[in-house]
Amino acid sequence: xxxxxxxxxxxxxxxxxxxxxxxxxxxxxxxxxxxxxxxxxxxxxxxxxxxxxxxxxxxxxxxxxxxxxxxxxxxxxxxxxxxxxxxxxxxxxxxxxxxxxxxxxxxxxxxxxxxxxxxxxxxxxxxxxxxxxxxxxxxxxxxxxxxxxxxxxxxxxxxxxxxxxxxxxxxxxxxxxxxxxxxxxxxxxxxxxxxxx
Amino acid sequence: xxxxxxxxxxxxxxxxxxxxxxxxxxxxxxxxxxxxxxxxxxxxxxxxxxxxxxxxxxxxxxxxxxxxxxxxxxxxxxxxxxxxxxxxxxxxxxxxxxxxxxxxxxxxxxxxxxxxxxxxxxxxxxxxxxxxxxxxxxxxxxxxxxxxxxxxxxxxxxxxxxxxxxxxxxxxxxxxxxxxxxxxxxxxxxxxxxxxxxxxxxxxxxxxxxxxxxxxxxxxxxxxxxxxxxxxxxxxxxxxxxxxxxxxxxxxxxxxxxxxxxxxxxxxxxxxxxxxxxxxxxxxxxxxxxxxxxxxxxxxxxxxxxxxxxxxxxxxxxxxxxxxxxxxxxxxxxxxxxxxxxxxxxxxxxxxxxxxxxxxxxxxxxxxxxxxxxxxxxxxxxxxxxxxxxxxxxxxxxxxxxxxxxxxxxxxxxxxxxxxxxxxxxxxxxxxxxxxxxxxxxxxxxxxxxxxxxxxxxxxxxxxxxxxxxxxxxxxxxxxxxxxxxxxxxxxxxxxxxxxxxxxxxxxxxxxxxxxxxxxxxxxxxxxxxxxxxxxxxxxxxxxxxxxxxxxxxxxxxxxxxxxxxxxxxxxxxxxxxxxxxxxxxx
Numbered sequence: 066x067x068x069x070x071x072x073x074x075x076x077x078x079x080x081x082x083x084x085x086x087x088x089x090x091x092x093x094x095x096x097x098x099x100x101x102x103x104x105x106x107x108x109x110x111x112x113x114x115x116x117x118x119x120x121x122x123x124x125x126x127x128x129x130x131x132x133x134x135x136x137x138x139x140x141x142x143x144x145x146x147x148x149x150x151x152x153x154x155x156x157x158x159x160x161x162x163x164x165x166x167x168x169x170x171x172x173x174x175x176x177x178x179x180x181x182x183x184x185x186x187x188x189x190x191x192x193x194x195x196x197x198x199x200x201x202x203x204x205x206x207x208x209x210x211x212x213x214x215x216x217x218x219x220x221x222x223x224x225x226x227x228x229x230x231x232x233x234x235x236x237x238x239x240x241x242x243x244x245x246x247x248x249x250x251x252x253x254x255x256x257x258x259x260x261x262x
Numbered sequence: 263x264x265x266x267x268x269x270x271x272x273x274x275x276x277x278x279x280x281x282x283x284x285x286x287x288x289x290x291x292x293x294x295x296x297x298x299x300x301x302x303x304x305x306x307x308x309x310x311x312x313x314x315x316x317x318x319x320x321x322x323x324x325x326x327x328x329x330x331x332x333x334x335x336x337x338x339x340x341x342x343x344x345x346x347x348x349x350x351x352x353x354x355x356x357x358x359x360x361x362x363x364x365x366x367x368x369x370x371x372x373x374x375x376x377x378x379x380x381x382x383x384x385x386x387x388x389x390x391x392x393x394x395x396x397x398x399x400x401x402x403x404x405x406x407x408x409x410x411x412x413x414x415x416x417x418x419x420x421x422x423x424x425x426x427x428x429x430x431x432x433x434x435x436x437x438x439x440x441x442x443x444x445x446x447x448x449x450x451x452x453x454x455x456x457x458x459x460x461x462x463x464x465x466x467x468x469x470x471x472x473x474x475x476x477x478x479x480x481x482x483x484x485x486x487x488x489x490x491x492x493x494x495x496x497x498x499x500x501x502x503x504x505x506x507x508x509x510x511x512x513x514x515x516x517x518x519x520x521x522x523x524x525x526x527x528x529x530x531x532x533x534x535x536x537x538x539x540x541x542x543x544x545x546x547x548x549x550x551x552x553x554x555x556x557x558x559x560x561x562x563x564x565x566x567x568x569x570x571x572x573x574x575x576x577x578x579x580x581x582x583x584x585x586x587x588x589x590x591x592x593x594x595x596x597x598x599x600x601x602x603x604x605x606x607x608x609x610x611x612x613x614x615x616x617x618x619x620x621x622x623x624x625x626x627x628x629x630x631x632x633x634x635x636x637x638x639x640x641x642x643x644x645x646x647x648x649x650x651x652x653x654x655x656x657x658x659x660x661x662x663x664x665x666x667x668x669x670x671x672x673x674x675x676x677x678x679x680x681x682x683x684x685x686x687x688x689x690x691x692x693x694x695x696x697x698x699x700x701x702x703x704x705x706x707x708x709x710x711x712x713x714x715x716x717x718x719x720x721x722x723x724x725x726x727x728x729x730x731x732x733x734x735x736x737x738x739x740x741x742x743x744x745x746x747x748x749x750x751x752x753x754x755x756x757x758x759x760x761x762x763x764x765x766x767x768x769x770x771x772x773x774x775x776x777x778x779x780x781x782x783x784x785x786x787x788x789x790x791x792x793x794x795x796x797x798x799x800x801x802x803x804x805x806x807x808x809x810x811x812x813x814x815x816x817x818x819x820x821x822x823x824x825x826x827x828x829x830x831x832x833x834x835x836x837x838x839x840x841x842x843x844x845x846x847x848x849x
Contacts, residue, residue: 067285073637073800074583074845077576084569090299094572096285101579102310106280108635108800109318113541114590115631116324117806131330138599143326143612147367147541149413151318153279164803166703177332179368181411183403185332203703203803217411227366227408229541231330245703246631248804253633259282 069100070107070256077101103259106152110251113146113230121167122234122244129173129233135241146230150215152251154258159215162207162252163191163232169198170234170242174208174249177229181217188214188228198240207252280313281306299568307575308556314582315359315553320545321588322367323350326595326612327540332404335370339595339611339775340536342439344486344499345517346384347750347776349435349539351838353644353787355586356428359548362387362419363433367542369409372400373442374479375533383409385418386434392418396437396537406540422549426581430644430840433544439534445485449530483772484536487516491527500529503750504757504771515757517750517778544591554578583845586642589632590807590841595775602626614775615837620692620813620829627836628809636845637798641700641807642791646838648751648784651689651740652759652831653824684748687784689825690740692817694834697731697810698790702803732792735814740832741784742825751781755833777837785837791844807841 077098084090116139123135131141150159163174176188193206217223230249236242252258283306328337341349354363363385371381381396394415399407410416420431487500500516556574595612596603602625603613618625628643741747743755754771777785790809811834819825 067287068282069285073798076580076583077572079572079576081573081577084573086570088569090568090572094576095299098307098572098576098579099283099285101576101583102280102307102314103282105314105579105582106282106310108633109314111320111322111543111545112589112633113322113324113543115804117629117631117808119626119629138597138601139326142328142330143597144324145327145330145368145540146322146324147543148320148322149364149366149543149545151320151545166803175330179332179406179408179411181408183399183401183407183411185404185406201703205802224411225413227368227410229332229368229406246804246806248631248633250633253802260280262281 068103068256068259070103070254070259071100074104075101103256106259107254110152110253111148111150112248112250113148114250115146115246115248116144117246118244124170124234124236124242127236127238129171129235131233141232141234144231146249148228148230148251149225150210150228150251152254153212153260154209154252154254155260156209157212157260158209159212160207160209160252160258161191161228161230161249162205163193163247163249164203164205165193165244165247166201166203167242167244168195168201169237169240170195170244171237172244172247173233173235175231175233176208176210177231178214178217178219179227179229181224181226185229186219194237198237201243201245280310283307283310299572304568304571304575308554311554311556311575311578311582312550315548315550315578317546317548319587320364320543321590323539323542323544323591324594325539325542325614326597327538328610332368332406335372335405335538337610338370338538338540339614340484340538341437341776342484342534342536343437343501343773343776343778344439344441344534345501345778346436346438347501347773347778349437349537349776350433350542350591351646351777351785352433352591352840353430353646353838354433354544354546354588354591354840355642355842355844356423356425356431357585358424358426358428358581359422359550359553360428360431360546361422361549362417362547364413364545364547365409365416365418365435365542366413366545367409368406368540369396370399370406370538371396371535372398372405373439373533373535374481374484375443375445377442379440379442379535381440381535381537382438384436384438386432386436387418388420388431390418390420398535406538409542417547419547422552424552426584427586437537439486439536442533442535445479445531445533449490449528450487484534485531486534487529488532489527489529491529501773503753503773515745515753517753517773544588546588553581583636585845587635587843587845588840589843590630592628592630592839593836615835617833617835618811618813620817620832622812624697624810624812626808626810628807628839630807630841631804632807632841633804634794634797634800634843636843637800638793638795638846639797640791640793640844640846641698642789642842642844643698643807643809644840644842645696645788645790645809645836646785647738647788647834647836648781648786649692649694649738649740650743650752650755650833650835651692651819652756652826652833653742653744684746687741687744687747687749687752688739689742689821690817690819691737692740692832693735693737693814695812695814696734696736696788696790698734698792699731699808699810700792700794700805701808702801702805731810732790734788734790736786736788737816738786738834740817740819743833749781749784750776750778751784759831
């Protein structure tokens with residue numbers, strides 16, 4: 066199976082007036098059309114944006130929480146996102162991701178399903194972690210949810226559920242945990258994510 | 263019912279979903295020309311085009327809140343008004359096929375009276391206004407609930423747009439509280455002027471702390487006034503904007519500011535419901551047919567038409583790439599703990615509108631985390647802002663220099679200050695400088711750097727990736743922030759400024775962050791954009807979009823005798839903005 070998600074958009078090489086009726090299409094033209102569509106698919110999905118912390122959010126505690134220790138006045142509880150999932154990946158799943166920039170920090174993403182009967186269900190959350198305590202870096206993680214989980218009461222025959230998300234963080238154990246910026250979003254798709262059917 | 267059928271609007275993604283096609287499967291034979299493409303493949307490509315045309319994207323408005331628990335509404339600043347007032351004012355981009363928005367998110371509605379009342383939501387999309395009820399949520403289970411359990415209830419639609427670039431359409435979201443029952447014993451007598459009440463209102467408070475239960479029964483911001491007297495007439499209602507704590511606990515100011523007489527009349531305090539929002543998401547709705555304009559007949563086994571069909575599918579795909587994408591709406595609010603906005607310290611709740619005063623230097627009013635999805639994109643912001651100049655408070659003007667502090671009773675029966683014309687609140691001009699920057703944090707940063715502005719920041723590659731930023735000067739009318747103003751916004755600003763100088767009371771307007779319809783005339787639209795030449799490798803990391811604002815030295819005030827003319831008393835506030843991406847080039 067050959068599927069490609071290019072890193073940038075390239076318009077299909079199919080040119081206006083290139084073909085007349087009864088013409089077949091060059092392979093390269095078809096391929097470019099498929100890849101252009103794959104690119105658009107990869108960049109679709111719901112996004113909750115996130116925040117920029119300037120100065121950065123800091124936390125000394127090694128237990129998950131939302132309160133910061135630095136000069137940043139905005140703690141993590143100021144942010145609460147919501148979404149409807151938009152974009153299926155392969156295996157009939159939907160994938161939420163966290164992307165952040167910092168160091169020495171674990172960020173836990175909490176995912177809440179708001180059911181149509183007024184109840185809520187805490188779905189499995191996930192943790193994104195920086196790789197070390199010294200250098201700043203971008204870090205990310207994602208979690209795939211089966212389709213049914215994203216419908217009210219976990220039933221695809223019900224309404225698509227509103228999903229709420231919020232984050233907590235902890236220090237990895239030494240030094241200061243730092244978070245400059247983050248976003249919660251449906252994953253940016255890669256070729257392996259493309260739905261095959 | 264199941265809604266994940268082929269055309270079902272409520273399936274995630276909007277249609278049947280995207281199905282990737284193997285680039286070597288049944289299309290080519292490895293040579294220069296394909297075998298005739300099967301109608302099945304052409305149908306699949308068309309299905310993918312339709313999926314993409316449906317706009318499987320959404321963004322989220324995340325007002326500053328103070329609690330992540332779904333079972334508690336503590337600390338989340340409410341919207342409440344017995345007249346319609348705004349939650350969000352946004353200009354969003356349109357293109358071919360745009361047919362509206364789907365809204366959703368999480369909300370809480372409750373009240374301090376019977377706690378049975380819901381609220382009303384009005385969504386104004388261009389020329390259309392559509393209404394929804396927001397039921398009271400304090401009925402068991404979590405406090406916060408989905409705004410629209412049935413997603414289709416959140417659809418607000420217009421006639422589809424036919425232009426590829428359809429400009430921007432106003433998306434204004436308003437709320438209206440419902441009556442939640444009378445406050446026991448809280449009858450008052452209203453008299454005096456038309457914009458304040460000097461009477462026997464029970465001791466009231468602004469629930470400024472985020473730590474307690476949301477809004478005690480005494481919280482004035484969740485109450486309103488209703489006449490019980492025939493003069494001016496029974497049932498007339500006023501919102502309460504402010505009370506003058508510290509000078510006279512009984513004085514409040516009201517809206518609308520009627521052209522009422524000085525006659526006294528009786529009124530009753532009533533509770534009103536209040537609304538709290540957490541995430542509020544916005545998803546564009548598109549009519550797919552006008553974008554992927556391929557008649558079904560073209561896909562029904564006419565194999566030899568594949569060339570012309572491919573041309574049309576390619577054109578539709580490129581059109582989708584060029585379609586503007588809404589990335590972000592704001593503002594989300596700022597805390598008085600934030601050094602940039604600490605002027606009103608002591609208020610735990612977020613202020614909804616970031617502002618810069620004329621003497622503050624450069625203040626960052628927008629700083630957002632967004633993904634970009636096109637090479638060399640244009641980042642376009644539509645900012646809605648209001649500029650004000652503060653007047654000398656009337657009483658303060660009268661007693662200026664005496665060292666005395668005045669009761670609000672001193673206002674009673676006094677005329678408006680000279681040179682004030684409520685019909686024409688504009689009083690001068692000021693030029694404000696906006697600087698737009700877009701940057702991306704470097705993945706190879708120096709250790710130990712604690713602030714953003716140092717070497718942790720590498721700007722996006724390219725000429726315009728704006729080390730210097732995009733600078734734009736905007737001349738705006740200065741409106742008089744005055745107690746006497748008819749526009750709520752101008753009165754809000756007057757209250758908030760009233761303690762500086764003169765009043766030493768608690769300067770806060772309960773309805774800060776809400777506009778009334780009559781305020782819209784004060785709003786200036788400021789488009790600003792940056793073309794990110796050189797942003798040629800789209801990343802899976804969000805960029806930072808930032809707008810700094812400061813007062814240019816160029817300003818003039820028409821009645822300097824009546825105004826506080828120091829730049830300190832000039833203000834620029836953002837009451838709404840959107841960030842969009844335009845992809846105008848493809849490589």
